Amino acid sequence: MTDDRLSAPAAFRNRDPILDVLRTILPVRGTVLEIASGSGEHVVHFARHLPDLVFQPSDPGIDERRSIAAWVADSGLPNIEAPIALDAAAPPWPIAHADAVVCINMIHIAPWQATQGLMRGAAAILPPGAPLYLYGPYRRSDTPLEPSNAAFDASLCSRNPAWGLRLLDDVAALATASGFASPAVTPMPANNLSVVFRKR
Ligand SMILES: C[S@@+](CC[C@H](N)C(=O)[O-])C[C@H]1O[C@@H](n2cnc3c(N)ncnc32)[C@H](O)[C@@H]1O
Known part of the structure:
Protein backbone atom coordinates (compact mmCIF):
# COMPACT_ATOMS: atom_id res chain seq x y z
CA MET A 1 0.00 0.00 0.00
CA THR A 2 1.39 3.45 -0.88
CA ASP A 3 1.54 6.29 1.59
CA ASP A 4 0.50 9.59 -0.02
CA ARG A 5 1.30 11.67 3.07
CA LEU A 6 3.75 14.51 2.35
CA SER A 7 5.58 16.17 5.20
CA ALA A 8 6.64 19.81 5.60
CA PRO A 9 9.04 20.24 8.56
CA ALA A 10 8.11 23.94 8.84
CA ALA A 11 4.46 22.98 9.39
CA PHE A 12 5.48 21.03 12.48
CA ARG A 13 7.43 24.01 13.83
CA ASN A 14 4.83 26.72 13.18
CA ARG A 15 1.55 24.87 13.77
CA ASP A 16 1.28 25.66 17.51
CA PRO A 17 2.14 29.38 17.30
CA ILE A 18 -0.41 29.65 14.46
CA LEU A 19 -3.01 27.67 16.44
CA ASP A 20 -2.55 30.09 19.36
CA VAL A 21 -3.53 32.99 17.08
CA LEU A 22 -6.37 31.07 15.40
CA ARG A 23 -7.93 30.38 18.81
CA THR A 24 -8.30 34.13 19.30
CA ILE A 25 -9.76 35.02 15.89
CA LEU A 26 -11.84 32.11 14.58
CA PRO A 27 -15.57 31.92 15.24
CA VAL A 28 -16.77 29.37 17.79
CA ARG A 29 -18.65 27.38 15.13
CA GLY A 30 -18.81 27.28 11.36
CA THR A 31 -16.68 26.35 8.35
CA VAL A 32 -13.03 27.31 8.01
CA HIS A 45 -3.66 19.82 13.76
CA PHE A 46 -6.13 22.70 13.81
CA ALA A 47 -9.17 20.40 13.46
CA ARG A 48 -7.93 18.22 16.32
CA HIS A 49 -7.65 21.21 18.65
CA LEU A 50 -10.75 23.09 17.47
CA PRO A 51 -13.35 20.29 17.33
CA ASP A 52 -16.40 22.60 17.15
CA LEU A 53 -15.29 23.96 13.78
CA VAL A 54 -15.53 22.20 10.40
CA PHE A 55 -12.41 22.53 8.25
CA GLN A 56 -12.43 22.56 4.45
CA PRO A 57 -8.91 22.00 3.08
CA SER A 58 -8.01 22.88 -0.52
CA ASP A 59 -5.06 22.96 -2.88
CA PRO A 60 -4.64 23.14 -6.67
CA GLY A 61 -2.06 20.32 -6.60
CA ILE A 62 -3.14 16.71 -7.06
CA ASP A 63 -0.26 15.34 -4.97
CA GLU A 64 -1.12 17.83 -2.22
CA ARG A 65 -4.80 16.82 -2.28
CA ARG A 66 -3.81 13.15 -2.05
CA SER A 67 -1.56 13.98 0.88
CA ILE A 68 -4.29 15.97 2.64
CA ALA A 69 -6.76 13.10 2.17
CA ALA A 70 -4.22 10.62 3.54
CA TRP A 71 -3.45 12.73 6.64
CA VAL A 72 -7.18 13.25 7.23
CA ALA A 73 -7.90 9.51 6.92
CA ASP A 74 -4.99 8.78 9.27
CA SER A 75 -6.37 11.25 11.82
CA ILE A 84 -11.19 20.41 -2.90
CA ALA A 85 -9.26 21.61 -5.97
CA LEU A 86 -9.02 25.37 -5.54
CA ASP A 87 -6.68 27.73 -7.38
CA ALA A 88 -6.96 31.06 -5.57
CA ALA A 89 -6.33 32.88 -8.84
CA ALA A 90 -9.17 31.16 -10.73
CA PRO A 91 -12.67 32.52 -10.03
CA PRO A 92 -15.25 31.50 -9.14
CA TRP A 93 -14.09 29.39 -6.21
CA PRO A 94 -15.85 26.00 -5.89
CA ILE A 95 -17.33 26.92 -2.49
CA ALA A 96 -20.07 29.45 -1.87
CA HIS A 97 -19.61 30.27 1.82
CA ALA A 98 -17.10 30.07 4.67
CA ASP A 99 -17.06 31.59 8.13
CA ARG A 120 -11.40 38.66 -4.37
CA GLY A 121 -12.40 35.07 -3.60
CA ALA A 122 -12.34 35.42 0.19
CA ALA A 123 -14.34 38.65 0.04
CA ALA A 124 -16.98 36.90 -2.10
CA ILE A 125 -17.61 34.05 0.35
CA LEU A 126 -17.10 35.59 3.82
CA PRO A 127 -19.87 37.35 5.78
CA PRO A 128 -19.26 40.78 7.36
CA GLY A 129 -16.85 40.61 10.31
CA ALA A 130 -15.41 37.23 9.31
CA PRO A 131 -11.61 36.79 9.34
CA LEU A 132 -9.12 36.17 6.56
CA TYR A 133 -5.97 34.86 8.27
CA LEU A 134 -2.59 35.02 6.50
CA TYR A 135 0.71 33.67 7.77
CA GLY A 136 4.16 34.06 6.26
CA PRO A 137 7.18 36.35 5.81
CA TYR A 138 6.63 39.89 4.46
CA ARG A 139 8.54 43.01 3.52
CA ARG A 140 7.75 46.06 5.69
CA SER A 141 8.06 49.57 4.27
CA ASP A 142 9.67 50.86 7.50
CA THR A 143 12.19 48.03 8.16
CA PRO A 144 14.91 46.32 6.10
CA LEU A 145 14.39 42.62 5.43
CA GLU A 146 15.94 40.39 8.07
CA PRO A 147 18.98 38.50 6.64
CA SER A 148 17.16 35.15 6.80
CA ASN A 149 14.17 36.55 4.91
CA ALA A 150 16.42 38.31 2.38
CA ALA A 151 18.13 34.98 1.65
CA PHE A 152 14.75 33.24 1.43
CA ASP A 153 13.48 35.91 -0.98
CA ALA A 154 16.56 35.50 -3.20
CA SER A 155 16.12 31.73 -3.30
CA LEU A 156 12.40 32.08 -4.16
CA CYS A 157 13.15 34.53 -6.99
CA SER A 158 15.83 32.22 -8.40
CA ARG A 159 13.32 29.35 -8.45
CA ASN A 160 10.60 31.50 -10.05
CA PRO A 161 10.90 35.23 -10.84
CA ALA A 162 7.15 35.64 -10.17
CA TRP A 163 7.62 34.51 -6.55
CA GLY A 164 9.06 36.47 -3.65
CA LEU A 165 8.25 38.18 -0.37
CA ARG A 166 5.48 40.75 -0.76
CA LEU A 167 5.27 44.21 0.74
CA LEU A 168 2.68 44.05 3.51
CA ASP A 169 1.36 47.49 2.47
CA ASP A 170 0.64 46.13 -1.04
CA VAL A 171 -1.22 43.13 0.36
CA ALA A 172 -3.18 45.37 2.73
CA ALA A 173 -4.05 47.80 -0.09
CA LEU A 174 -5.37 44.93 -2.17
CA ALA A 175 -7.39 43.63 0.78
CA THR A 176 -8.86 47.06 1.48
CA ALA A 190 11.36 33.05 12.67
CA ASN A 191 10.50 36.52 11.28
CA ASN A 192 7.02 35.59 10.10
CA LEU A 193 3.78 37.50 10.61
CA SER A 194 0.19 36.66 11.32
CA VAL A 195 -2.00 39.09 9.38
CA VAL A 196 -5.72 39.14 10.11
CA PHE A 197 -8.16 41.00 7.86
CA ARG A 198 -11.86 41.29 8.70
CA LYS A 199 -14.54 41.58 6.04
CA ARG A 200 -16.21 44.97 6.23
C1 LIG B 1 4.89 26.41 0.63
S1 LIG B 1 3.45 25.52 0.31
C2 LIG B 1 2.55 25.84 1.83
C3 LIG B 1 1.65 24.71 2.18
C4 LIG B 1 1.02 24.80 3.58
N1 LIG B 1 0.08 25.91 3.66
C5 LIG B 1 2.09 24.92 4.63
O1 LIG B 1 2.29 26.01 5.15
O2 LIG B 1 2.74 23.90 4.93
C6 LIG B 1 2.61 26.51 -0.90
C7 LIG B 1 1.28 25.93 -1.32
O3 LIG B 1 0.61 26.90 -2.11
C8 LIG B 1 -0.12 26.21 -3.09
N2 LIG B 1 -0.45 27.16 -4.16
C9 LIG B 1 0.37 27.68 -5.09
N3 LIG B 1 -0.30 28.49 -5.92
C10 LIG B 1 -1.59 28.49 -5.49
C11 LIG B 1 -2.78 29.11 -5.95
N4 LIG B 1 -2.79 29.91 -7.03
N5 LIG B 1 -3.93 28.88 -5.28
C12 LIG B 1 -3.94 28.08 -4.19
N6 LIG B 1 -2.86 27.44 -3.72
C13 LIG B 1 -1.69 27.64 -4.37
C14 LIG B 1 0.80 25.08 -3.50
O4 LIG B 1 0.13 24.04 -4.17
C15 LIG B 1 1.38 24.67 -2.15
O5 LIG B 1 0.62 23.66 -1.55
Whole structure:
Protein backbone atom coordinates (compact mmCIF):
# COMPACT_ATOMS: atom_id res chain seq x y z
CA MET A 1 0.00 0.00 0.00
CA THR A 2 1.39 3.45 -0.88
CA ASP A 3 1.54 6.29 1.59
CA ASP A 4 0.50 9.59 -0.02
CA ARG A 5 1.30 11.67 3.07
CA LEU A 6 3.75 14.51 2.35
CA SER A 7 5.58 16.17 5.20
CA ALA A 8 6.64 19.81 5.60
CA PRO A 9 9.04 20.24 8.56
CA ALA A 10 8.11 23.94 8.84
CA ALA A 11 4.46 22.98 9.39
CA PHE A 12 5.48 21.03 12.48
CA ARG A 13 7.43 24.01 13.83
CA ASN A 14 4.83 26.72 13.18
CA ARG A 15 1.55 24.87 13.77
CA ASP A 16 1.28 25.66 17.51
CA PRO A 17 2.14 29.38 17.30
CA ILE A 18 -0.41 29.65 14.46
CA LEU A 19 -3.01 27.67 16.44
CA ASP A 20 -2.55 30.09 19.36
CA VAL A 21 -3.53 32.99 17.08
CA LEU A 22 -6.37 31.07 15.40
CA ARG A 23 -7.93 30.38 18.81
CA THR A 24 -8.30 34.13 19.30
CA ILE A 25 -9.76 35.02 15.89
CA LEU A 26 -11.84 32.11 14.58
CA PRO A 27 -15.57 31.92 15.24
CA VAL A 28 -16.77 29.37 17.79
CA ARG A 29 -18.65 27.38 15.13
CA GLY A 30 -18.81 27.28 11.36
CA THR A 31 -16.68 26.35 8.35
CA VAL A 32 -13.03 27.31 8.01
CA LEU A 33 -11.75 27.20 4.43
CA GLU A 34 -8.01 26.62 4.18
CA ILE A 35 -6.40 27.85 0.95
CA ALA A 36 -3.12 26.16 -0.13
CA SER A 37 -3.33 23.37 2.45
CA GLY A 38 -0.16 21.77 1.07
CA SER A 39 0.67 18.53 2.88
CA GLY A 40 -2.48 18.77 5.04
CA GLU A 41 -0.61 18.63 8.34
CA HIS A 42 -1.85 22.05 9.47
CA VAL A 43 -5.52 21.34 8.87
CA VAL A 44 -5.37 18.09 10.83
CA HIS A 45 -3.66 19.82 13.76
CA PHE A 46 -6.13 22.70 13.81
CA ALA A 47 -9.17 20.40 13.46
CA ARG A 48 -7.93 18.22 16.32
CA HIS A 49 -7.65 21.21 18.65
CA LEU A 50 -10.75 23.09 17.47
CA PRO A 51 -13.35 20.29 17.33
CA ASP A 52 -16.40 22.60 17.15
CA LEU A 53 -15.29 23.96 13.78
CA VAL A 54 -15.53 22.20 10.40
CA PHE A 55 -12.41 22.53 8.25
CA GLN A 56 -12.43 22.56 4.45
CA PRO A 57 -8.91 22.00 3.08
CA SER A 58 -8.01 22.88 -0.52
CA ASP A 59 -5.06 22.96 -2.88
CA PRO A 60 -4.64 23.14 -6.67
CA GLY A 61 -2.06 20.32 -6.60
CA ILE A 62 -3.14 16.71 -7.06
CA ASP A 63 -0.26 15.34 -4.97
CA GLU A 64 -1.12 17.83 -2.22
CA ARG A 65 -4.80 16.82 -2.28
CA ARG A 66 -3.81 13.15 -2.05
CA SER A 67 -1.56 13.98 0.88
CA ILE A 68 -4.29 15.97 2.64
CA ALA A 69 -6.76 13.10 2.17
CA ALA A 70 -4.22 10.62 3.54
CA TRP A 71 -3.45 12.73 6.64
CA VAL A 72 -7.18 13.25 7.23
CA ALA A 73 -7.90 9.51 6.92
CA ASP A 74 -4.99 8.78 9.27
CA SER A 75 -6.37 11.25 11.82
CA GLY A 76 -9.85 9.74 11.94
CA LEU A 77 -11.20 13.23 12.70
CA PRO A 78 -14.88 13.83 11.81
CA ASN A 79 -14.61 17.62 11.36
CA ILE A 80 -12.53 17.79 8.15
CA GLU A 81 -14.15 17.72 4.70
CA ALA A 82 -12.51 16.04 1.71
CA PRO A 83 -9.96 18.37 0.05
CA ILE A 84 -11.19 20.41 -2.90
CA ALA A 85 -9.26 21.61 -5.97
CA LEU A 86 -9.02 25.37 -5.54
CA ASP A 87 -6.68 27.73 -7.38
CA ALA A 88 -6.96 31.06 -5.57
CA ALA A 89 -6.33 32.88 -8.84
CA ALA A 90 -9.17 31.16 -10.73
CA PRO A 91 -12.67 32.52 -10.03
CA PRO A 92 -15.25 31.50 -9.14
CA TRP A 93 -14.09 29.39 -6.21
CA PRO A 94 -15.85 26.00 -5.89
CA ILE A 95 -17.33 26.92 -2.49
CA ALA A 96 -20.07 29.45 -1.87
CA HIS A 97 -19.61 30.27 1.82
CA ALA A 98 -17.10 30.07 4.67
CA ASP A 99 -17.06 31.59 8.13
CA ALA A 100 -13.27 32.10 8.02
CA VAL A 101 -10.47 31.72 5.47
CA VAL A 102 -6.94 30.65 6.43
CA CYS A 103 -3.96 30.84 4.07
CA ILE A 104 -0.49 29.88 5.30
CA ASN A 105 2.71 30.38 3.31
CA MET A 106 1.20 30.81 -0.14
CA ILE A 107 1.46 34.50 -1.00
CA HIS A 108 5.24 34.52 -1.51
CA ILE A 109 5.32 31.11 -3.26
CA ALA A 110 2.83 31.99 -5.99
CA PRO A 111 2.50 34.76 -8.58
CA TRP A 112 0.86 38.02 -7.43
CA GLN A 113 -2.32 36.93 -9.27
CA ALA A 114 -2.84 34.33 -6.53
CA THR A 115 -2.95 37.09 -3.89
CA GLN A 116 -5.31 39.13 -6.06
CA GLY A 117 -7.55 36.06 -6.43
CA LEU A 118 -7.29 35.28 -2.73
CA MET A 119 -8.63 38.71 -1.77
CA ARG A 120 -11.40 38.66 -4.37
CA GLY A 121 -12.40 35.07 -3.60
CA ALA A 122 -12.34 35.42 0.19
CA ALA A 123 -14.34 38.65 0.04
CA ALA A 124 -16.98 36.90 -2.10
CA ILE A 125 -17.61 34.05 0.35
CA LEU A 126 -17.10 35.59 3.82
CA PRO A 127 -19.87 37.35 5.78
CA PRO A 128 -19.26 40.78 7.36
CA GLY A 129 -16.85 40.61 10.31
CA ALA A 130 -15.41 37.23 9.31
CA PRO A 131 -11.61 36.79 9.34
CA LEU A 132 -9.12 36.17 6.56
CA TYR A 133 -5.97 34.86 8.27
CA LEU A 134 -2.59 35.02 6.50
CA TYR A 135 0.71 33.67 7.77
CA GLY A 136 4.16 34.06 6.26
CA PRO A 137 7.18 36.35 5.81
CA TYR A 138 6.63 39.89 4.46
CA ARG A 139 8.54 43.01 3.52
CA ARG A 140 7.75 46.06 5.69
CA SER A 141 8.06 49.57 4.27
CA ASP A 142 9.67 50.86 7.50
CA THR A 143 12.19 48.03 8.16
CA PRO A 144 14.91 46.32 6.10
CA LEU A 145 14.39 42.62 5.43
CA GLU A 146 15.94 40.39 8.07
CA PRO A 147 18.98 38.50 6.64
CA SER A 148 17.16 35.15 6.80
CA ASN A 149 14.17 36.55 4.91
CA ALA A 150 16.42 38.31 2.38
CA ALA A 151 18.13 34.98 1.65
CA PHE A 152 14.75 33.24 1.43
CA ASP A 153 13.48 35.91 -0.98
CA ALA A 154 16.56 35.50 -3.20
CA SER A 155 16.12 31.73 -3.30
CA LEU A 156 12.40 32.08 -4.16
CA CYS A 157 13.15 34.53 -6.99
CA SER A 158 15.83 32.22 -8.40
CA ARG A 159 13.32 29.35 -8.45
CA ASN A 160 10.60 31.50 -10.05
CA PRO A 161 10.90 35.23 -10.84
CA ALA A 162 7.15 35.64 -10.17
CA TRP A 163 7.62 34.51 -6.55
CA GLY A 164 9.06 36.47 -3.65
CA LEU A 165 8.25 38.18 -0.37
CA ARG A 166 5.48 40.75 -0.76
CA LEU A 167 5.27 44.21 0.74
CA LEU A 168 2.68 44.05 3.51
CA ASP A 169 1.36 47.49 2.47
CA ASP A 170 0.64 46.13 -1.04
CA VAL A 171 -1.22 43.13 0.36
CA ALA A 172 -3.18 45.37 2.73
CA ALA A 173 -4.05 47.80 -0.09
CA LEU A 174 -5.37 44.93 -2.17
CA ALA A 175 -7.39 43.63 0.78
CA THR A 176 -8.86 47.06 1.48
CA ALA A 177 -9.85 47.46 -2.16
CA SER A 178 -11.51 44.03 -2.02
CA GLY A 179 -13.68 44.85 1.01
CA PHE A 180 -11.54 44.13 4.09
CA ALA A 181 -10.63 46.43 6.98
CA SER A 182 -7.02 47.29 7.90
CA PRO A 183 -5.17 44.25 9.24
CA ALA A 184 -4.19 43.27 12.77
CA VAL A 185 -0.54 42.16 12.55
CA THR A 186 1.18 39.85 15.05
CA PRO A 187 4.92 39.05 14.92
CA MET A 188 5.53 35.31 14.85
CA PRO A 189 8.66 33.15 15.36
CA ALA A 190 11.36 33.05 12.67
CA ASN A 191 10.50 36.52 11.28
CA ASN A 192 7.02 35.59 10.10
CA LEU A 193 3.78 37.50 10.61
CA SER A 194 0.19 36.66 11.32
CA VAL A 195 -2.00 39.09 9.38
CA VAL A 196 -5.72 39.14 10.11
CA PHE A 197 -8.16 41.00 7.86
CA ARG A 198 -11.86 41.29 8.70
CA LYS A 199 -14.54 41.58 6.04
CA ARG A 200 -16.21 44.97 6.23
C1 LIG B 1 4.89 26.41 0.63
S1 LIG B 1 3.45 25.52 0.31
C2 LIG B 1 2.55 25.84 1.83
C3 LIG B 1 1.65 24.71 2.18
C4 LIG B 1 1.02 24.80 3.58
N1 LIG B 1 0.08 25.91 3.66
C5 LIG B 1 2.09 24.92 4.63
O1 LIG B 1 2.29 26.01 5.15
O2 LIG B 1 2.74 23.90 4.93
C6 LIG B 1 2.61 26.51 -0.90
C7 LIG B 1 1.28 25.93 -1.32
O3 LIG B 1 0.61 26.90 -2.11
C8 LIG B 1 -0.12 26.21 -3.09
N2 LIG B 1 -0.45 27.16 -4.16
C9 LIG B 1 0.37 27.68 -5.09
N3 LIG B 1 -0.30 28.49 -5.92
C10 LIG B 1 -1.59 28.49 -5.49
C11 LIG B 1 -2.78 29.11 -5.95
N4 LIG B 1 -2.79 29.91 -7.03
N5 LIG B 1 -3.93 28.88 -5.28
C12 LIG B 1 -3.94 28.08 -4.19
N6 LIG B 1 -2.86 27.44 -3.72
C13 LIG B 1 -1.69 27.64 -4.37
C14 LIG B 1 0.80 25.08 -3.50
O4 LIG B 1 0.13 24.04 -4.17
C15 LIG B 1 1.38 24.67 -2.15
O5 LIG B 1 0.62 23.66 -1.55
